[in-house]
Amino acid sequence: MGFNLEKIRNDFPVLQQLVNKRPLVYFDNAATTQKPLQVIDRLNKYYSSENSNIHRGAHYLSQKATEAYEQARKTVQKFLNARHDHQIIFTRGTTESINLVASSYCKKYVRPGDEIIVSAMEHHSNIVPWQIACEDHGAVLKVIPMNEDGELKLDCFYSLISDKTRMIAITHVSNALGTINPVHAIIAKARECEIPVLVDGAQALPHMTVDVQELDCDFYCLSSHKMYGPMGVGVLYGKEEWLERMPPYQGGGEMIKDVSFQKTTYNDLPFKFEAGTPNVSGVLGLEAAIQYLNGIGMKDISEHETSLVHYAQEQLRLLENIRFIGTARERAGVISFLFEDIHPYDTGVILDKLGVAARTGHHCAQPVMDFYKIPGTVRISFGLYNTRQEVDMLLEALQKVRQMFV
């Protein structure tokens, strides 16, 4: 299909509307991306002609839905280049994927005095599940610090590792700063020490190709809705050796082989971790989103977005009194900043009135804001459909903001 921006924009009905009588400029893609017609149509088709509970009935519809669902698993497997399709567990999203590992893995492998390492730039959903696990098992949470640019201090990371470290949970791309973390180096070090690594990929996958075998991570988590798929669906990829040995996360239908009141035996992977009726339509929508991305090509998407981020940075830099929060060399998708002495909330309200959807606040990463001693930032985050013209509209809007507050 190739990269045709005009055609791509036409695939997204949401983008065609006016907000406050102005064309919508959607720069909140790190919160959630818009959905192309291909995804919307897939949901429609499922409920119009395929809806049935899966892995249950022998009837025609149930078989059809089951086949479609399992085919979607294979599509995700291929997209991430996982070795087997049963390493792909469908969840509600990245948050649930992380909670699953934090709960199941820690139950089996974490003992009092053990340590879990996260980084200073994690989203709350890659902090709190580990805090809960630490509390449950008497373990200690260790934090890899970062520098002023928003880059992890790798030397500090190396010295944090001890024979008590049981898990390293790290974000691939920071949602607040846009930093691409050196996950390869982190995983290489972890391999030497035989410590498993969980990578939060929610902010990475929409922008770049990820190959979990090449990366050699133990777990990788993603959210469908941040990569143009429906909300309420996510994926946990895990290495077989861990997934096989970890106890189930939730109990219910689908995850069992035999149930009696004396004993229940659990189902094989991936079903062991998919208790209850899954979000079938959501999974099929995610598949449609992956097919859509594959159709355009992740390489072209990546190039378009990188060039857009560079353009936006250059243009924003021309404004006086702008302070970028997060100036790491390796970045993707996100620009966070403070403008003049204006509170980010004030900037955000006026941008919204001018049709620009940006995110303001702490972006569910309060420790990052505490690090910079700021109440929050204005964050613009890019998707494959954003244009240079939209960046120009943002700049105009910021000039207006300045007029009003300075």
Added chain:
Amino acid sequence: MTIQEIEQEIVSEFELFDDWLDKYNYIIEMGRSLPALDETFKEEKYLIKGCQSSVWLLASSEDGKVVFRADSDALITKGIVALLIRVLSGKTPKDIIDSELKFIDRIGLKEHLSQTRSNGLNNMIKQMKLYALAFHTRLSR
């Protein structure tokens, strides 16, 4: 003036503006003219934290009336804080408890009090009413 009368006065003021820009300029101006709270009051016990902006609120009882003082780190929030103080400060606890504050909707600022805004305003109103309730209980003893 009663709470309703002040509310009506504010609604009339806002009716003068034809576009959102003037309206927000006015709110910003009100935010600027609300005296800042002394830094010593900007501590945890007066803080009403929102995930986007924060409000600090103090209340005292003077001659049977509740006097509010407040501040915010964001100007638009502070402007709306100034409006709330104008309406509620210096009124009796009972009147504050009974107030419906319909003016917020009528001047088109309801969006700032929605869940998604998380700017502390929603909780500020709750807290103002709680203070009023506390003073009311104390006075009626």
